[in-house]
Amino acid sequence: xxxxxxxxxxxxxxxxxxxxxxxxxxxxxxxxxxxxxxxxxxxxxxxxxxxxxxxxxxxxxxxxxxxxxxxxxxxxxxxxxxxxxxxxxxxxxxxxxxxxxxxxxxxxxxxxxxxxxxxxxxxxxxxxxxxxxxxxxxxxxxxxxxxxxxxxxxxxxxxxxxxxxxxxxxxxxxxx
Numbered sequence: 001x002x003x004x005x006x007x008x009x010x011x012x013x014x015x016x017x018x019x020x021x022x023x024x025x026x027x028x029x030x031x032x033x034x035x036x037x038x039x040x041x042x043x044x045x046x047x048x049x050x051x052x053x054x055x056x057x058x059x060x061x062x063x064x065x066x067x068x069x070x071x072x073x074x075x076x077x078x079x080x081x082x083x084x085x086x087x088x089x090x091x092x093x094x095x096x097x098x099x100x101x102x103x104x105x106x107x108x109x110x111x112x113x114x115x116x117x118x119x120x121x122x123x124x125x126x127x128x129x130x131x132x133x134x135x136x137x138x139x140x141x142x143x144x145x146x147x148x149x150x151x152x153x154x155x156x157x158x159x160x161x162x163x164x165x166x167x168x169x170x171x172x173x174x175x176x
Contacts, residue, residue, distance in 0.1 A: 020132060022061065024068075032057030035131055038068035039084050040077060047082060059131055064106040065090030071113070078114045086128040087120065104151070108174045117153055117174075 007025045014021045014034070021034040027045055030036055030053065038044070039060045045053075050060065062069060062084045087110065089095075089103040107120045129138030136144055151174050 024063070027053030027058050027060075030058045033059065033131070035059045035061050035086065037061040037063030037088070037090065038065070039063065040070055040074035041068045042070045042073065044070075044073050044077075047077060047080065050082060059085040061086040061088055061128075062106060062110070063088050063090040064095075064101050064109075065092060066095035066101065069101075069106065069109070071109075074109075075113050078110075083115060083119060084110075084123055086131055087123045088128070104174050107151075111153070111174060120174075121151075 007021070007023055007029050010021045010023060011029075011031065011034075013019075021030060022037055023030065023034070024038045024041075025036060027036050027049055036045075036053070036058060037060075039050075039062055041063075044050075054060070068090050087103075087106060089101055089106050091101060095101045103124070107124060110120050111117060126138040129135060137147070140146065140148070153174055
């Protein structure tokens with residue numbers, strides 16, 4: 001099965017099940033509400049194509065993983081105002097042992113290259129819940145399922161290596 005065929009099969013399955021597709025594909029293949037992951041990878045689509053897809057309702061996820069996050073892609077896109085809709089670590093068998101692909105490290109990287117703590121928390125909690133049509137998740141409210149992480153923002157030196165092009169000094173990190 002070719003890559004394009006697998007996306008088409010996923011789209012058909014999502015249509016039949018009333019769900020969304022999360023895929024690393026060209027954004028023009030996805031429908032309103034579907035999610036393209038690895039937004040800031042070295043294979044990222046041109047920004048103009050992403051903007052057109054966003055206008056159609058396609059959502060974009062960080063999907064850090066082992067190859068889904070490149071500073072030289074993320075920094076200019078964030079500076080241009082193209083922020084992810086959702087943030088995920090994309091930890092899988094290839095990235096589980098990477099020291100800097102955890103959720104908290106992914107969030108800290110985004111903090112250091114221009115996103116605010118509020119933007120990061122929203123895109124790590126409520127936005128993903130809404131994206132998968134589970135609005136009862138991702139918020140703290142009476143009667144809602146509680147899945148809580150206490151996160152502290154720290155200023156100063158951290159062990160996260162941020163390229164000089166990001167222009168963040170001193171670094172800021174989040175810790176759980």
